[in-house]
Amino acid sequence: MGRVAFVTGGTRGIGGAVSRALKEAGYNVAANYAGNDDAAKAFKKDTKIPVFKWDVGDYQACEQGVIAVENEVGPIDILVNNAGISRDAMLQKMSHEQWSQVIRTNLDSVFNMTRPVINGMRERGFGRVISISxxxxxxxxxxxxxxxxxxxxxxxxxxxxxxxxxxxxITVNAIAPGYVATDLLSGVSEDVMKAIVGQIPVGRLGEAEEVARCVVFLASDAASWITGSTLTINGGQHMD
Known part of the structure; x- marks a missing residue:
């Protein structure tokens, strides 16, 4: 049996591309999603990748979800913490709910998903934790x-x-994409989009598949000496 990879927010956008790329690379992939049943159903039909629905901001749901995934697919060897949302506002106008929703989904989820799988990885002597920053x-x-x-x-x-x-x-790495053509940018006006692209030296938005290829590399044995790193992929917009 091949290694099992699990992707949160793994049925659309960057997550969907990551799930597909990992499957193409030979992993047994499962994906999580939070709310879009139609998109998840279409993704599962198209890819034959099993999907599991729960809120990654809820620790107990993550514990139970991991058990369900491991019972159906196998112990999770590669965890991709991809789920994320945005609730944009200037701080003086930001509600506590807007703050909490984003922290819960984008940061708490990384603990909520990693904690239930880390002991199994340690016991087996292998693991990959890859989080999308x-x-x-x-x-x-x-x-x-x-x-x-x-x-x-x-x-x-x-x-x-x-x-x-x-x-x-176990290696633990982050990937920091720049502006990628996904649904998160769907509400951006044409003028703002032009301004964004104008700040990117290569002159275009990134593609989800380009981020997915980075995940596949960090999941592989070829990346076994890379840990604690943040891989930037942003067309030269920010160099850190």
Whole structure:
């Protein structure tokens, strides 16, 4: 049996591309989603990848979800923490709900999903934890204090867990994409989009498949000496 990879938010956007790429690379893949049943159903039909619905911001749901995945697919060897949302507002206008929703989904979820799988990885002497951060977790962005705080927190989590896990055969890394053509940008006006692309030296948005290829590499044996790192993929927009 091949290694099992599990992707949160894994049926659409970057997550969907990651799930597909991991399956093409030979992994037994399962994907989580939160609310879009139609998209998940279409994804499952198209890819034959099993899907599981729960809120990754809920720790108990994650514990139960991991048990369900491992009973059906097998012990999780590669965890991709991809699930994320945005609730943009300037801080002086941001509600506590907007703050909490983003922290819960984008940062709490990384603990909620990693904690139930880390002991199994340690016992088996192998694991990959790959978390999707963001260019905005590295440089900050106006109107995104909640999102930037969460994505920066993902990088800190990654570094600490990498130190804890290195001698157990587990690598822990983050990927920080720049602006990628996904649904998260669907509401952006044409003028704002032009301004965004104008800040990217290569002159275009990224593609979800380009991020997915980074995940596949970090999941592989070829990346076994890479841990605690943040792989930036942003067309040269930010160099850290």
């Amino acid at each position: 963001s260019i905005n977790g590295q440089k900050g962005q106006l109107g995104l204090t909640n999102y930037c705080a969460a994505k920066s927190g993902v990088i800190g989590f990654t570094r600490a867990l990498a130190l804890e896990s290195a001698r157990k055969g």
